[in-house]
Amino acid sequence: MDQLVLDLTPTPLPAFDNFLAERNREVITALTATEGERFIYLWGEPGCGKTHLLQAWIAHAERLGRAAIYLDGKGDHLPDFAREASFIAVDHVDDLAPDDQIMLFSFYNSLKEGGEGRLLMAGRKPPLALSVRDDLRTRLGWGLVLEVKALSDDDKLAALRSHAANRQLSIPDDVYRYLLTHWRRDLTSLIAMIDMLDRYSLALRRPITVPLVKNVLQTATPES
DSSP states (O other): OOOEEEEOOOOSSOOGGGSOOTTOHHHHHHHHOSSOOSEEEEEOOTTSSHHHHHHHHHHHHHHTTOOEEEEETTSSOOOGGGGGOSEEEEEOGGGOOHHHHHHHHHHHHHHHHHTOOEEEEEESSOGGGOOSOHHHHHHHHHSEEEEOOOOOHHHHHHHHHHHHHHTTOOOOHHHHHHHHHHSOOSHHHHHHHHHHHHHHHHHHTOOOOHHHHHHHHHHEEEEO
């Protein structure tokens, strides 16, 4: 089997309707409210869906005709021109460089003084536990702070079964449980693996079984 490279980058600008919101309905309500809190900070463990929510929020804003921009604190520096957008989403706040923390602080002040626009931010920890500038930490806690709760294993199993059913795949439960214990546990990675198993199953003319999964995982190289 040739070396298998998986592209696990989340689909750009996901939608709220493909986010499993059973444990996070309060979060979805806050993000989609027409008249609601203008400054929101989301926190939660890696893989719980924060990036999905920020990108879905940006897509939602663009559908409403608003100038919107998604910025990743792990990537490039926050650009000054971003303040021209009325909807700004800043992901991975806890990874911002010192200069970018100052820039985010200025985004907050510009939107606050302008009286319009919204700022959505996300990090792994609640504001008080973040290792950022004191003034920025205070700003993050001034608005609405919501925890994005991670999916349980049962939730993930239900999502994987639903995804497989939509693709008309017959996959035994032991395959799902094997993936949960031997593969990356975030839902995006798990669904990407189900899709890859489907392609390999068709190419090899073999059913999707735990032995096939083991073969694929031995040659899979996840790309972060």
